Amino acid sequence: SQKIEQNSEALNIQEGKTATLTCNYTNYSPAYLQWYRQDPGRGPVFLLLIRENEKEKRKERLKVTFDTTLKQSLFHITASQPADSATYLCALEGDMRFGAGTRLTVKP
């Protein structure tokens, strides 16, 4: 069966550093993959979508890579800020299976 794993439950980094979150999947070949942000008590908010034929996509301080050979996507936040603290979820296309999320805390 399909499986999605996000590298860790929690990631703590210092303000200004780059945060890197990992999403791995098995038994599937998605045409695209999405990243969402979720704050406590709120629904997820869409951030970025990357297609299988795209190696990298950027949006402001965000960068996503997609390696279909490794079955892995990396999500980077550069020059991180305390306001970036949230849970970040990856989701595979199609039936929208979400990973468990990584809770990022950026300390001032």
Next chain:
Amino acid sequence: GAGVSQTPSNKVTEKGKYVELRCDPISGHTALYWYRQSLGQGPEFLIYFQGTGAADDSGLPNDRFFAVRPEGSVSTLKIQRTERGDSAVYLCASSLTGLAGGSDTQYFGPGTRLTVL
């Protein structure tokens, strides 16, 4: 315009009772999704509507769960004979064209927190 809204925001019920959770999608969005999220987990897909019909209900855990979208807009998730294990946040999302439209962004509501005592 207004985003996806869900009512109630919180629902406390007793084991064995029936509950209805409502979702008002963004106007004009043809696709509507229901998810369930437990603490520390990602959203778990339940059902996806394209218009009035359930295009994929493979995520519904058992026949106690049922959802309708009679006019292709508002949707209601119905849970019969609730169990303590049903306690979770129930999220609704809508999108413009749905999965048939390819990469279609979903817009989520704030969720309904269901607690079954």
